[in-house]
Amino acid sequence: MxxxxxxxxxxxxxxxxxxxxxxxxxxxxxxxxxxxxxxxxxxxxxxxxxxxxxxxxxxxxGDALVAGQGRPPxxxxxNPACDLVGIELGVRRTLVYRFGLGGAAGPQQHWQLPAHASLDALRGELRRCREPRAPAPRAVMVTVPGVLDVESGAVVYSPNLHWTEGRELLAGLAQDFAAPVHAVHEAQAQALGHLGCPEAADHFLLVDLGDGVGCAAVADRYLQAGPSPLRGEIGHTAVPGNLRRCGCGALGCIETLAGRAGLLRSFREASGQHGADWDEMQRALQGGDLPPWLTATLDALSMVVAGALNLLGYANVVFVGELTTLHAQVMPTLCDGLARHSLLGRFGRVGCSAAAPRRQFGLLAAAVDRVYLPAAAAAVPRSGSARAAARARPARTPGH
Ligand SMILES: [Zn+2]
Missing domain, CATH: 1.10.10 (Arc Repressor Mutant, subunit A)
Structure with missing residues (x-):
């Protein structure tokens, strides 16, 4: 220990x-x-x-000595060594790459895998990504959707990828790569990634708008922890009047409206273009006013996020994901909704912005806490500001 x-x-x-x-x-x-x-x-x-x-x-x-000017500062x-493997596990695709503190390796060590229906299928694809003579990585960093218990190395519940549930995913990756595996919830990876932006605030709520809708809270530049692995799951907050069935089993979750599939479904229903894909939807929306279905979705989303602001006391919200660029009025509408629905909006200002996804940097930041400076995780108090780094433990690795 x-x-x-x-x-x-x-x-x-x-x-x-x-x-x-x-x-x-x-x-x-x-x-x-x-x-x-x-x-x-x-x-x-x-x-x-x-x-x-x-x-x-x-x-x-490598600063060269300049004649007459002595030793440069x-x-x-x-360190440029690409000693980590990154895996971003997604509903529609999975990204795999070698990377390290100095960034990612070249494109020949970057793979995009199709969606998988089982753990065996994923492991089979990953085997094809490994070079037989390449040294074992120092660690495997993996983002997962769903509820993650970092301490036990288990995915507790994954509404959109049920086959990842249990301990088998992380244990299998550890076995295949002969390295410790550190898993990070995908919204938390986005939040850690945002810390790499020079303009990032010390405290913020990050809302991850992708296939699902997730959230992570950062205070004093550390992820906030809670009493259980379940945190940031605002996507599974029900919206009155929404009768769509969610992957979690419930009716009416905001994710079924503001997640990627939900947005596409709403557009198809409203436009009659039943075969439209995301790009066609985006083109159709450009130039016009926000359609009523999207205005209603953004209002519902801002209500859910405002609830989190009222509960946690944050004043800055960062939105990441494709929805932020779907239409020029998306972000102004979300920001206006946060101001109208949060208590802070009555007497103060709610910071509201969109940011580019930086999940890979988030995995690197997690590796700083869990791999490169492992003692730092144990150094942070477990109470008070409840820093997630203090709770971070590597997935149980067979033989380690
Ligand atoms: Zn749900």
């Missing part, structure tokens, strides 16, 4: 996390640049950079 460090050690590890994530925004970077990005003192930055160099997370950037870059 990893010993729980004292407060001073915990602070050093948190500083290491801040500096490492800041360096991943852009590199090579100098100590003064890292101080500006993190707000830490030059003295602290100096110690942390030395620590990250000794851990192998940083390498010295130290600049560092993330």
């Amino acid at each position: 990893t010993p729980i460090p004292n407060q001073a050690t915990a602070l050093r590890l948190q500083n290491a996390r801040s500096v490492l994530l800041a360096a991943l925004q852009q590199w090579p970077c100098s100590k003064p640049e890292l101080a500006t990005r993190t707000g830490l003192t030059q003295m602290t930055i100096g110690k942390v950079v030395d620590q990250l160099l000794s851990l192998g997370c940083f390498v010295r950037a 130290l600049r560092v870059a993330p």
